[in-house]
Amino acid sequence: MSENPSRARWLALAVVCAGMLMVILDGSITTVALPAIQDDLHIGRAGLAWVVDAYVIAFGGLLLLAGRLGDLLGRRRIYLAGIAAFTAASVLCGLAATPAMLIGARFVQGIGGAMASAVGLGMVVGLFPEPADRAKAFGAVGFTGSAGASLGQVLGGVLTEGLGWHWIFFINLPIGAAALLAGLRLLPRDRAVAAKGGVDVPGAGLVTGGLMLGVYAIVEGGPHGWTSAGTLGPAAAALVLLAAFVLRQARAATPLLPLRILARRTTAVANLTQILLVGAMFGFQVLLALYLQNVQHYGALGTGLAMLPAALTIGVVSLLLAARAIGRFGERRTLLLGLALLTVGLGLLVRLPAGGFDYAADLLPTLLLGGGFGFAATALTALGMADARPADAGLLSGVLNTTQQVGAALGVAVLTALAGGSGDAVGGFRLAFGVGATLLLAAFLLATALPARTAPAPADAGPPVLVAN
Incomplete structure (x- = not known):
């Protein structure tokens, strides 16, 4: 180049x-x-x-x-x-x-x-x-999202x-x-850099089958019922396959997912926090769209435009403010700030009315959600990848993306079921937003277990080398 x-x-x-x-x-x-x-x-x-x-x-x-x-x-x-x-x-x-x-x-x-x-x-x-450039890069990734x-x-x-x-x-x-x-x-x-031992083919089959069945059970649980045979059967099979995968990884000479990675406190807490954060936020996006269309009778384009300010706030904070906050206060404090804003913002949405809707007043809390998510998502990405070494950076990226998808599927399935399970449509939405705020509060409490500042993992094999194409 x-x-x-x-x-x-x-x-x-x-x-x-x-x-x-x-x-x-x-x-x-x-x-x-x-x-x-x-x-x-x-x-x-x-x-x-x-x-x-x-x-x-x-x-x-x-x-x-x-x-x-x-x-x-x-x-x-x-x-x-x-x-x-x-x-x-x-x-x-x-x-x-x-x-x-x-x-x-x-x-x-x-x-x-x-x-x-x-x-x-x-x-x-x-x-x-x-670390400074990496935080800016993660901010750009958040802006892209x-x-x-x-x-x-x-x-x-x-x-x-x-x-x-x-x-x-x-x-x-x-x-x-x-x-x-x-x-x-x-x-x-x-x-x-990790190609010496080859691919753990049995482990790959177990984890892929387990995750697919798990995601299937989650997405089918909402419409068909969480206690139906079509949900419990795949869920049980998923648990069996994932348990077998963990046993396989503990014994395999070249495991697909070395268990030492999940034993790292920063990695484990960051991914658990992400499940709660993403579950609440993806559920919020779907719920707000349904509320605007089903209760306030917005069209598809109008709904998109109504939700645009929050999305733009996420972009501005991710691109311009999150990296600076991480550099000054560290990843944990930036994450906690974001989660606090998110908890307050989503909690305020329990006030959404059935009638007399005022866009400026009733959707103003979504700006808090946008700012909070911009801070929290960037910091959480940095924390989730903080332990990445050249040999397992792709794996940690895959783990972080997997917990994101699991959180999104669970959040949408559970919160939309709560919203639709009440005879009072608006009451159902308020309940779901309240549960989402509770998930964010739990994420805040969990995130307090993270270290104040995170040092990059040792580069035992060195970073990838730029090679002319």
Whole structure:
């Protein structure tokens, strides 16, 4: 590469963020377009749920394996393969003329999304070994997430109403092609530093099967009941497979997930905190959208615009303030500040009215949520990757993404079930927001167990080396 090393790192980060943007954008766009897809393809409610669930199951089930494969085969290789698969599957989704074709393509999308997302944070760790630059890079990643979510909510309504639902998938083609071409040119080649022992194939099968069944049980628990055979059976099977995976990792010569990683306090607490944080926040996003549409009768585009200020606040805080706060106060205090703002903001939403809705007054707490999430998510990402060494950065990235998906699936399933389980629609929403605030309070208390400042893990094999393409 002709660029100087510093500029090359930031250009490589831009490529990583572009891929993440495409994956995040797809999720929020698809949600907005579901009614149009149902009408056009004549899909029943159960089939429509699988348009979302097929993606979520593949994505959540393969994150851990994809992250480890990044360490074994090279994170650049896995990332680019994931972007290529996601882009090709997006085109197939747009061309789908039957429900089966769309659901199958969504499953492949989930595979590609897992490959690209699982190694993304590991690539950031390799590119930015210095804590100050790494915090700025994680802030950029947080900004990308909020930008994708907010843009998707608005763009989904515009594309669906203006061009048709097919274009919510076709929009991924130019983004994916640009990310792939730029990645081939700008992403540094990384050494497969953990490739000596090969892949733990039995462990990979156990954890992938266990996670897929676990995510399936979560997403099916809401509509079919948490005590139904269709939920309890897969949940029990998932627990058996994951327990067998843990036993396998304790005895395998080259484990897929060395248990020493989960024994680190910072890693363990950060991932548990993330499950609570993401569960509350993803549930909040779905609940607020349902409240605006079902209670206040907003349209899809109006709902996206109403939620835009909070998303923009997340972006501003992530990009401009979070790294400075981490540099001055440390990761733990920045995380606690974010969680405090989130708890207060979500708690205030229990006041949402059935009538007499005033946008400025009633949705003002979402700005607290936006600011809090900007601080908390950036700090939590830094903490979750703080113990990353070159040999396992992809794995830690996969673990952090996996707990994010588990938290999101649980939060949406549980909080939406609470919101819909009350005869009083507004009362159900208030209850769900109150439970979400309780989850955030629990996350705050858990986060107090984190160290005040986190030093980078020792680089026993050295960071990935920039190699000219």
